[in-house]
Amino acid sequence: MKLRYSPTSPYVRKVVITALETGLDSRIERVRTNAWDPATDLTGDNPLGKVPALILDDGSCFYDSPVICELLDSLQDGAKLFPAAGPARFTALRRQALGDGILDAALQVVIETLRRPEPYRWNGWIDRQKAAIARALDQLEREAADLAENSLTIGEIAIIAALGYLDFRLAADRWREGRPALAAWFAVLEKRPSVAATLPKE
Numbered sequence: 001m002k003l004r005y006s007p008t009s010p011y012v013r014k015v016v017i018t019a020l021e022t023g024l025d026s027r028i029e030r031v032r033t034n035a036w037d038p039a040t041d042l043t044g045d046n047p048l049g050k051v052p053a054l055i056l057d058d059g060s061c062f063y064d065s066p067v068i069c070e071l072l073d074s075l076q077d078g079a080k081l082f083p084a085a086g087p088a089r090f091t092a093l094r095r096q097a098l099g100d101g102i103l104d105a106a107l108q109v110v111i112e113t114l115r116r117p118e119p120y121r122w123n124g125w126i127d128r129q130k131a132a133i134a135r136a137l138d139q140l141e142r143e144a145a146d147l148a149e150n151s152l153t154i155g156e157i158a159i160i161a162a163l164g165y166l167d168f169r170l171a172a173d174r175w176r177e178g179r180p181a182l183a184a185w186f187a188v189l190e191k192r193p194s195v196a197a198t199l200p201k202e
């Protein structure tokens, strides 16, 4: 299998943590890809032009991160990151949506501030995204006692990727303030080998 990746993408980080947790990492060849390069051939694999994209040995290609993570989970016989049908599955999927939603909003803020030329920036849009992030974090603070420290699901993995991305790109917003339970949970998870090994870097 091949994974088209960028070293700073938090969605890629979800996939790589999943690969490490499931023991599949050594079967995945990495293909570094700049999705923003107008000349990229990424669109031949993923018409949406985004990383991550996973290419199987038969040439079939899969995107986006929820699909890739579930596909990887289906290839392994150990403890499942996507629980079988039932309430636990929907809790894991909802938490994945919360983590991915934080990422989607944070990426909007980053694009608006780092990529969009200053005259075109829309502060109201940034404020709206930051408000969504704050509400999602407050929800996670209320659930922090129920988040797993050992038997992770895709929900915890998405939340780890989201909190790690806030530290990486929006550290000045200090997400830990007023959220002690979530901060304590993340402090434990940050030391997990799959998490420590996948810190984003430029």
Ligand SMILES: N[C@@H](CCC(=O)N[C@@H](CS)C(=O)NCC(=O)O)C(=O)O
Pocket: 008, 009, 010, 011, 035, 036, 048, 049, 050, 051, 052, 064, 065, 066, 100
């Ligand atoms: N929902 C997608 C989001 C992927 C995504 O937005 N990737 C970014 C990098 S962090 C990208 O490739 N952006 C390029 C673009 O939007 O054109 C997923 O979960 O995989």
